[in-house]
Amino acid sequence: MQEKNIRIVLIEDDPTICEGYTYLVNEHTGYQIVNTYSSAETALKKLKSDDPDLILLDIGLPGMSGIEAIDRLKQIVPDVPIVILTVYESESMIFEALSHGAAGYLTKNCTPDKILEAISEVTSGGGSMTSNVARVVFNSFRRSDSSPLSARETSIMENIANGMNRGQIADNLFITGETVKSHVKNIYRKLKVHSKSDAIQTAKKQRLI
Numbered sequence: 001m002q003e004k005n006i007r008i009v010l011i012e013d014d015p016t017i018c019e020g021y022t023y024l025v026n027e028h029t030g031y032q033i034v035n036t037y038s039s040a041e042t043a044l045k046k047l048k049s050d051d052p053d054l055i056l057l058d059i060g061l062p063g064m065s066g067i068e069a070i071d072r073l074k075q076i077v078p079d080v081p082i083v084i085l086t087v088y089e090s091e092s093m094i095f096e097a098l099s100h101g102a103a104g105y106l107t108k109n110c111t112p113d114k115i116l117e118a119i120s121e122v123t124s125g126g127g128s129m130t131s132n133v134a135r136v137v138f139n140s141f142r143r144s145d146s147s148p149l150s151a152r153e154t155s156i157m158e159n160i161a162n163g164m165n166r167g168q169i170a171d172n173l174f175i176t177g178e179t180v181k182s183h184v185k186n187i188y189r190k191l192k193v194h195s196k197s198d199a200i201q202t203a204k205k206q207r208l209i
Helices: 015-026 040-050 066-076 091-099 112-123 131-140 151-161 166-173 177-191 196-205
Strands: 006-011 031-037 054-057 082-086 104-107
Touching (some): 006 015, 006 112, 015 112, 054 066, 082 112, 091 104, 104 131, 151 196
Parallel strands (some): 082 104
16 A cells, blocks of 8 residues: 655745645655745745644744745645755754744755655654754854844844845845834944944853854
8 A cells, every 4th residue: 555645845946946846756766856936925824724744934024924924824734744845054043943933944055865854754743953953053152152143133233243234134034124223223332332343242251152
């Protein structure tokens, strides 16, 4: 008797990436992409009838982001694990996804074998993340546990240290430039500094990033 295919729904707005993942998964015996959607809104309307065993979800979607979609998807198919598949590696994005209930977090530069491995792990009740994501999670536990910065402020401080400007940080974290400006003002106040270079130096010295 042939085993039932693991039914997978892919929510990804890039047609080329979507086509590549669909080919990769469908070529693997026992796995099947039963439907693909370019937005979370469209997926939410049809997900129930897809009867998926797993959802592969991008974060940077048009309209509702993948992070926002996790809770909505779980309302419709509460027992179906969701694996994030994205280009974003910021700590705040990773922890937001995991705290909302994502069962895995992979970056799009991972190997095809890693994606297939993650599907197997997650549908067997485990979790999965790429090594670079695991490193971010590990490093977060090495930081000072008395940081005055919130999780969002820490993420913004990391982006500043990585050379990003306000617009890039806003795009990376799906917030407005004015929100970034407000957070930066709070960061400077909490660290008692008056410049970007002083903020970076202080944050690193105090093991805040």
